[in-house]
Amino acid sequence: MLFTVVSILLLIALNMRLTFGRFVLKLPEPERKISAENFKKYIRWIAGWKFSFLKLKTWDRALDYLIKWARKNYPGWTAWVFYALALCYVYLALSGMFFAWFVKRGLYGFPLLLHVAAGALFAISLTIILFLKARDFLPEKVGPEAAAQEKLGKAGFWCPLLKKNLPRIYLEAVAFWVFVVAGFLLAFSTLGSMLPYFNYPAQIFFFHVHRWSALASVLSACLAIDVMIVE
Amino acid sequence: MKRQKTDRQKTRGISLKAVWPMGLALVGLAVFIFITISVSRLLEARSQAGPGQEIKLKAEQKKEWTGNQLSPLHRIPLNDEFNQKIVPAAPNALPFSARYSCEPCHSYTTISQGTHFNYKNRPAVDRRTEPWFLVDDKTGVQLPVSFQKYPGFWSPEKLGLSDWKFVTLFARNLNGGGPGEPADEDQTPDSRWNVSGKLEINCLGCHHRSPLQDHSEWVKQVMRENFRWAATAASGLGEVVGMASRLPSTWSIADGPNPDDHEWAVVPQVRYNPNLFDSKNNAVLALPRPEDDRCLACHSVAPRQARSRAEVDRDVHLLAGLKCVDCHRNDLGHEMVRGYEGEKLSHSTLQVQDFTCAGCHLGQKPEKGGKGFAGRLGAPRPAHRGIPRVHFERLACTVCHSGLMPKKEPQPVYTSRANRLGIFGKAVWTSDYPWIVEPVFVREADKKVYPERMVWPAFWAEIRDGEPVPVDSQEILAAAPEVFNLKEKVASLLNSLIPLAEEGLYPGVIISEYLFEPNVDGGLKTRLLEKSPVARKDKRNEFLLVQVKQEEVKHLIPDFNPDEPPAGIEDKILSMLQNLRTLSNGRQPVFLIGRYVYRITEGYLDKAEKAGEPAPAPEICWLEGEEFKPLLSDFQVRNLETIGSGPEILTEEQVALALKKMAEAKPERKYAYVASGFVFSLDKNGKLKAGEHRAARAITWPLAHNVRPAQQALGKNGCTDCHSPNSKVFFGKIEASSPLKTAHRDSRLGADLMKTGPLFQFLFGFTFLVRPAFKLVLAGCVLLMGIILVAVVLKLAGRLSGLENGPGKNSGEE
Known part of the structure; x- marks a missing residue:
């Protein structure tokens, strides 16, 4: 609840x-x-x-936009990794959240089977994306990029803690790393609950880790869509 | 002054005038809240408490136990049913009455509310328990009877079973009380309570620690309708002779013994064992908490495949040194803790949740207060490593830990109450029916899966408004005796042939690949032959009479030269024909050999010339008019062959014939036979048809024992113990077994009963084949992501701590 x-x-x-x-x-x-x-x-x-x-047209346009964005940011075969990640993620998030919100029993049956299968693909594609994109969000890249954005006066975001406008790259980095850490926890908790080394309280712990990191992941994905994908 | 006051008021910003009504309002509000809470609590307490709660609370306050751990030796006077002290040496001493012997110290009324005595008033919330079974192995009846109201359970009331009938049928495993002690207004005309006496609670049946206590004796006495004598005889305090069942219904205890009859209608009498009484005529009894043997007399279960007791493992709790009553406890109310989750006791002060599996092995749940302590009674705390939580939410503990190990099909078992185990004597008491199987895994109303035992009801029924209503099997037997007495008839015929058998050998008959021999109960036992002399699938309805001694099988009918018969052979033939005459049913038994016919004429053996062709081989026949008919009819041979050595009793042909006979006897009624999950009735052409009906569905009840050690729990070898494409748990075939040999058998998969869907379970099971690879891939991903994340964190930490400078700064410095 x-x-x-x-x-x-x-x-x-x-x-x-x-x-x-x-x-x-x-x-x-x-x-x-x-x-x-x-x-x-x-x-x-x-x-x-x-x-x-x-309107179907809206969705069609959105898909076109996403594909265009993916091709721009993920050249060659890496675009397919992004598509796999996106597709799996949409199903994982929808099935996971729907069952968590509306079904007392939680995820079960065929949706669970598919969830597990999609989870594996998600973990693989996330690992590859991490290899491909981690460098872009490392401090040594984020710093200069932030400076450049500040120079250009690109729309940033208001940080209430620092009480100043920060460049957008910071939000992108946050979204990326939260998404990655959440993905790591999701994979880790899945693996942990499948290994015969953890007792019942540990299983409960993994379950909670899984669902809260899923929430973090969804939130970061929303943020990422806003700050990274949609212009 | 007034001005000063006004100023002060102004400074405070509030006047006393304003405070007064506010205070009053606050006090009023507090009173209102107090009254509301008190009234609501009172109403809540009332709604939770049933009638009699007030009395119960008072009783609870009275402490029954002084704190003494010892069970005292009972040196007590025994009283009879007239509350008179028993003098064991007195002639015609009456049996003791538990009501009047135990009552002075233990409230009989309170005890009579106990689980084992108040069958008729079991709480509606009580979980299903094993029903009683009305069994008739002649007409193929196995009908579940219970006072519990669950689908498929027939109440004694619906079946027209009065208390008297119920007790005479099931007293072998009743502890007395309840229906054994009906009120005067509940006594029906068919009852003989005045002769048998009431079946009082048999306290000693459970509590008497004596090697003389004998359950078999209890059974014998109650079968003789010696109800008031049964407890005395079973306890070994005295020996009881005589049978109340043979006494006229007008007899009563006040009439005393009948001096004119010492052989047949002997009035039951007790001869007390004086060694069990002291000089003051007080009985000396050890009455501690019940021993396991006492419980197992009625509550044991054994797999049918086991050939000896040595093959069967006992419950792990018993092996650990616990006794049944360590968990299944009760207070004076004798309401037993059954130990399942969610149990609610009506008359007991015990905390039921303490005695569930979780209660001992996990301790109280944290949400119930504190962390709780596991390990009650030495229970090990389970780790359940690697088992996803859904298993604990959706499965009862017993699914993995109790009952027989699942095989491809559930295994047939005997239970004490259903199959009459634990009764010893010359006769074989154990009955093949009801045919109970375990384990089947069933999802119950609470959405949890439980391991259960299963039975398909089988009974003869009258169809009323489309509903099959059980009919007394005696009615069916009377309508078609020749249909149901098949084995008995053949056994009698074979026994008649004993004069022809050599010394030490007994007649038998070979039909197809089966050898049928008469058994001590007047029926037939069957053996499957490795190689049959009558191995002829093409020639049906043939049989061969043989003589048998264990593995030795010889031809029975002597072959000799009838013109010069050997000495003594004709005497044997005469004796055999005389025996057969008692079963002839208007026909004449004859012995054919060559051109001659032996028959009995005016009490003497007559050897006459046979008309027509000579007999190709010696043969025993029936002479009907001018025609010679085989000793065993085609109907008998055909049906025996169909039944073969299987456990079934009836064939479809028998059922069709019986239904036909019943329809002829009562054409206005419609009859059917329910078995194997189907309702069998005759179609317009008189042929047997099988239809579905909920009354034919299998009934189940949860099992709890025997609990297997943790090392033998399902899942110990990993998930694939249950989750695989060919899982025994999900894809084990559960096929109806019944007294009828038929191809129409209800068949289900384990997944159907668990309502999990076979397709899903197949796919889910399939995933376990690729799961090792899945785990490996996932582990690889986690490892790589982890390494990168650690590297990033280290890098960030280095940057923040100043140990590592950013590239911009470095380059700037350069």
């Missing part, structure tokens, strides 16, 4: 924050502020999405 409430709230909060940010960017410069009026407009804007979601 705690997981359901926390995960739903966090997902709603993060996505609202991200979409509100995008909505605000669409407004003329002087109107870019947090106000009741803007919030009402935002709600209307979001509600308008339902029509576009129902």
